Amino acid sequence: MIQEKTVLILGAGASMDFGYPSGHALVQLVHGVLWNAKNNPQHPLRACDFGENAITEFAKALWDSDMLSVDAFLEHQPRYLHLGKLAMAAALIPYEKPESLFPHTSPPTWLNLLLERLQAPLKDWKRNKLAIITFNYDRVVEQYLSQAILNRFGITLEESTALIRETVPIVHVYGSLGGLPGFGGENERDYSNVVSAEIIRAAANGIRIVHEGDSSVEEFRYAKALLFASRSVVFLGFGYHRANMDRLGVGDLPGTISVQGTSVGLTATERMVARERSNNRIMIDENSYPPTDYFRNNRILGF
Numbered sequence: 624m625i626q627e628k629t630v631l632i633l634g635a636g637a638s639m640d641f642g643y644p645s646g647h648a649l650v651q652l653v654h655g656v657l658w659n660a661k662n663n664p665q666h667p668l669r670a671c672d673f674g675e676n677a678i679t680e681f682a683k684a685l686w687d688s689d690m691l692s693v694d695a696f697l698e699h700q701p702r703y704l705h706l707g708k709l710a711m712a713a714a715l716i717p718y719e720k721p722e723s724l725f726p727h728t729s730p731p732t733w734l735n736l737l738l739e740r741l742q743a744p745l746k747d748w749k750r751n752k753l754a755i756i757t758f759n760y761d762r763v764v765e766q767y768l769s770q771a772i773l774n775r776f777g778i779t780l781e782e783s784t785a786l787i788r789e790t791v792p793i794v795h796v797y798g799s800l801g802g803l804p805g806f807g808g809e810n811e812r813d814y815s816n817v818v819s820a821e822i823i824r825a826a827a828n829g830i831r832i833v834h835e836g837d838s839s840v841e842e843f844r845y846a847k848a849l850l851f852a853s854r855s856v857v858f859l860g861f862g863y864h865r866a867n868m869d870r871l872g873v874g875d876l877p878g879t880i881s882v883q884g885t886s887v888g889l890t891a892t893e894r895m896v897a898r899e900r901s902n903n904r905i906m907i908d909e910n911s912y913p914p915t916d917y918f919r920n921n922r923i924l925g926f
Contacts, residue, residue: 624743624750625741625752625924626751627854628852628853628854628855629753629754629853629857630753630754630755630849630856631754632755632859632871633755633757633758633764633860634759634860634861635759636859636860636861636885636913636914637757637914638759638763638860640732640734640914641723641724641763642720643715643718643759643761643763644714644715646691646693646862649692649715650691650692650693652714652715653685653711653714655714656714657681657682660673661679661682667713667818668706668709668713668820671709671820673709681703681706684696685707688700693710705827707832708827708828709827711760712822712823712830715761716815716816716822717816719761719816720816721766724763724766733859733915733918734767736915737918737924738771738772741791748772748786748790749790751791753790753791754792754793754849755791755792755793756846756849756850757795758861761799761800762803765803769783769805770783772787780804783805784805784806788807792849793806794845796846796870797832798829798830800812800830801825801828810825810826811825843870846871847871847872850873851876854879854881855882855924856880856881856882856883857883857884857923858882858883860885861885863889863901863905865900873901873905874900874901874902874904876904881906883905883907883908883921885912887911894907894909908921
């Protein structure tokens with residue numbers, strides 16, 4: 624059981640354990656989706672009111688911009704915003720494979736380790752003190768926890784999702800690919816890799832791009848309230864983008880709150896910059912452990 628108020632903050636690296644792409648890889652995937660749609664009149668994107676010329680123009684601009692993320696490109700090119708969201712949805716939905724969340728590998732995934740630290744009798748489960756803030760559009764955490772808890776306790780899906788909602792707030796600060804059944808929210812859709820024009824539209828409607836995610840919006844206000852009420856904060860698979868750090872107010876967190884995080888793929892200089900962006904509040908892992916190894920080698924989340 625996690626008995627100390629803890630906030631887990633997830634970046635793209637946290638979902639890579641489950642087959643999802645990094646932010647940079649998503650650029651390549653979106654570009655591929657666009658070219659497939661350009662050459663295939665039956666592609667779902669073509670049924671979303673975008674013709675070959677619009678798709679070709681966006682694909683070329685995205686590729687030749689050499690931006691490291693689709694979000695960053697759309698922040699500076701808002702005229703492509705609607706098509707960009709649709710293309711990201713079309714690129715990400717195929718990764719929604721329920722079986723990939725339960726690979727039964729050794730060592731286990733970080734989500735499995737998290738669930739073990741949340742473990743308690745059903746009557747005591749609500750005593751856990753965890754909140755999750757995610758910058759990812761995917762619904763990995765909700766889907767995994769709802770299915771694992773359902774099967775551990777032999778309860779219904781409605782009871783499982785209600786237990787998670789009441790105990791572990793999950794805040795998508797930049798939206799998601801639609802609300803999962805039982806978790807509320809708009810554009811509700813199952814966790815499924817089936818792609819159609821209707822499904823892409825629903826998923827895209829739930830996405831917000833970085834420049835749209837002002838720190839004054841409800842999700843960021845809620846996320847900041849959770850952070851400042853916590854005793855421990857852990858960043859997992861996070862890139863420490865300046866805007867994201869500023870919107871969360873990480874540099875203003877009081878010294879009584881423990882703040883630490885992973886550093887996969889970061890150089891020593893990039894780790895130093897990340898610390899500076901947090902006003903030297905974050906203790907960043909020097910070993911570049913991926914999420915699962917970070918869980919196993921650090922005393923975090925009740926361990």
